Amino acid sequence: MRIDVVSIFPGYFDALELSLLGKAKQKGLIDVRVHDLRDAAHDRHRTVDDTPTGGGAGMVMKPEPWGEMLDGILAESPDEPAETPRSEAHGPLIIFPSPAGEVFTQRMARELAQEQHLVFGCGRYEGIDQRVFDEYAERGRVRLVSIGDYVLNGGEVAAIAMIEAIARLLPGVVGNPESLVEESHEEDGLLEYPSYTKPAEWRGREVPSVLLSGNHAAIDAWRREQRIERTRRVRPELLPRELRGESRGRHAAE
Ligand code: 6GU
DSSP: EEEEEEOOOOGGGGGGGHHHHHHHHHHTTEEEEEEEGEEEEEESOOOEOOOTTTTOSOOOOOHHHHHHHHHHHHHOOSOOSOOOOOSSSOOOOOEEEEEEEEEOOOOHHHHHOOSSSSEEEEOOOOOOOHHHHHHHHHHHHHEESSSSSOOOSSHHHHHHHHHHHHHHHHHTSSSHHHHHHTTTSSTTOOOOOOOOOSSSTTTTTTGOOOOOOHHHHHHHHHHHHHHHHHHHHHGGGGGGGTTTOOSSOOOOOO
């Protein structure tokens, strides 16, 4: 998968060199290229922002540097450009991280992991001139995506979160593919069960005895029960309908 990132703070993306993603890059499973938006700003101060037209607080990112940068990236895309404009089938997908976007989920990560070429356009200040979104939505596919209901200073941290969630789903990135299905938000939408390792007792705290029993059916049943309990307590809205009514009435105390 090819990933291009545009930002005025390319240094944020040094984090992608670490750990699993760094190895995936080395193995050629993902090809991440980070671009400094200021390279497409040609005045003496390499200006990328200006005051909001119509007034208001803060600054807005100017369209010209974005246009030059994105045109260059799209011209080099390894993905076939869409035959018909607005076609859902082909061509690179431009993602603008934005608190005004649709919310990023594991489902979306799985969907985006099918793409050949993703472009992340990270805005700062109060946002990017609307005509940039309109221009590229007319020429191809654009999505505004938020990583949750809180406000960050810019799209960089959100883009890193999304890239990690997407890249770890690509074949060969995570060593043991089975560890991908047994996690929160995968398979059945329940949260993960609690994990333990040795020693069997630590600071007077014991590992639940069922886990030491060797009875795999009992262990599976216990883990499933833990996942349901935890989901009901922390994220009741995630609980599948068929598990909703089974409350044991002790959650108010927790
Ligand atoms: Cl994608 N961007 C910003 N600036 N803030 C956010 C966000 C994105 N997602 C949640 N908060």
